Amino acid sequence: MTESVPILLVEDNEDDVFFMRRALTAASISNPVFVAEDGQKAIAYLVGTASRVEGDNCPSLILLDLKLPVTKGLDVLAWLRQQPHLRGTVVLILTSSNEPSDIREAYRLGANSYLVKPTTTERLNELAKALKNFWLEFNSFAPGS
Amino acid sequence: MTGPPVFEERLLVLLPGRDAERTLQILSESKIDCVACHNLPALCDSIHQGAGAALLTEEAILADSDHCLENALRREPPWSNFPLIVLTQQTSGIRHLPASALLNVTLVERPVRFLTLRSVIDAALRHRRHQYEIRDTLLHLQQAQVDLKTANRDLEIRVDERTRKLQETISELEAFSYSVSHDLRAPLRSMQGYAHALLEDYGQQLDDQGRKFLAKISSGAARLDLLVQDILAYSRIAKGQITLENVSPGDIIRDVVETYPQLREKASVTIKPPLPTVSAHPAYLTQCVSNLLGNAVKFVAPGVQPQVTVWAEPDPANDHVRLCFEDNGIGLAPQHFKDIFEIFGRVNAGHLYEGTGIGLAIVRKAVERMGGTVGVTSELGKGSRFWLSLRRAA
């Protein structure tokens, strides 16, 4: 189940997209990665998944940046936690903000965990490995959610 | 309404027939302002309009079956005690006058000697004038109360305004931190990331020099990132909200050592108990300890294992506690004891030891905000003793 589970990356900075894709590959994560450059596009993508066959192409892992154009990351999070088919989806906040208020609010709105974007490639690779170990291997997913 | 009535030094006179005319004439000639009233109700009206005193006969009062006079006097304000000068017959007694505490009565027996009457009238008018003065004092007091209420309300508005401005400042600070964090660090990630990617993918095609250049880009970005973080820490500590609580320095130090493996592995940190509880802000104190211990580990001569000893002693200057951090590092010369706590106040060659130059400025700011002081004593080559002086826990 884990290899075909798509990862949705919601990120507007194209450099960060490049680095994350690279780190995921370096960690041998072969899941397809979809990128949405802003909140609206992410929502449109996720809305689209509701109509597809259950369990098919629906991301079980979403990496969500907070500072996005058009719609704020926290608003996307709030929205998706209200969609019945997305309530169990694992959402990891991945952002440059280390502000306690953002951290608290993200958990309050139902993020599964909160990660601060590392500033070095080494740390980013570590993070990708941890994502693989923790979320894609050991952690049990809500299937088809 | 234009204002309280002013004192009318006027005498109301209610006397029968010819007495009235003659009395009025004599009184006028003596420069007493007087006016005749035709009957008791008229006199009562005049009292209400403002007068100094009234001169009337006992018979007039006894004939007042409607209690007109009594009622008029009851209607007077609390400060008023209207003087009545009553001419009595020799044979009557005051027991015939209605007993009333309201009546401020001076009895003058007939036949009246003018001088007696005159002095009684003067006394009554003086008395009346005093009553007006009391009234004015009371009015001033009332006004003062109103002013006080207004001042209080204005003060509350100002406090609200200040609080609102403070919230604004805090929000601005948070917004500033937030923007700095996001907007400055994104390009740093790019710089570092692409230098690294270049090295990984095209490193083979470069010579040593080329690879070195890339390494410099990476390390420059890393250094700038540390600087940004330190600036953020400084601005948060300088302007952030602070709440003091009872903190155990021992716990904080153990936490810091736990959190940073470098400290655990490279250095030996010894705590000499007891470390008394202090009044501090946990996050700020953590930052201070982290910076002090980090410095102790960093600024050692090559090949020397960093050792730090921490203990507490009373501060000679006041009732504070001095937390001392003594290390075996490179030390500093006395002329630098002060500037080492300034922003960018580095006292050694930048290329020898890594650092942003803000670490100790952060420590000083944090301690000052907690109501304490910092200092250092040291000898070049022989280590340093940094101390934080903080209030004892309540």
Added chain:
Amino acid sequence: MSATSVILVVEDREDDIILLRKALSVAAVNNPLHFVRNGEEALAYLSGEGKYARRDEFPLPLLILLDLKLPGLSGFDVLAWIRQQEGIRALPVVVLTSSDQLSDVNRAYELGANSFFVKEFDFQNFVDVAKLLERYWLKMVKTPQSSRNNTSKPTRQD
């Protein structure tokens, strides 16, 4: 992250408690652990009732490890309750349970679990889980409680 931050473990089985303690220590997790044996006790701890009113002795936890199968109130009830309390709904809850029924996984996530692990029977599995918890939840992830003790990331250590 503060090493004095407590991890609250809600687990009733004696064997699992022992295994978990050992595994966490092997994984170098030095945080103080507080064990409660049932849902009611967990609610009391989190609401600060009775003896738990002393927050300096019983602080709000950094992380909650929650077993689903509990006597009395179930793990689901505890989870649902936590997510409804304004003051603590942001606390991360990692569900550790021996149940591997898929419906449990679904329901746990829908009720707001941050992550879900299935306990296998051998000790090595416990150690693996503990190591992952340490590496991910205690070192990498930012949680509301961990951010309380830090004004900024470490500036000197790498």
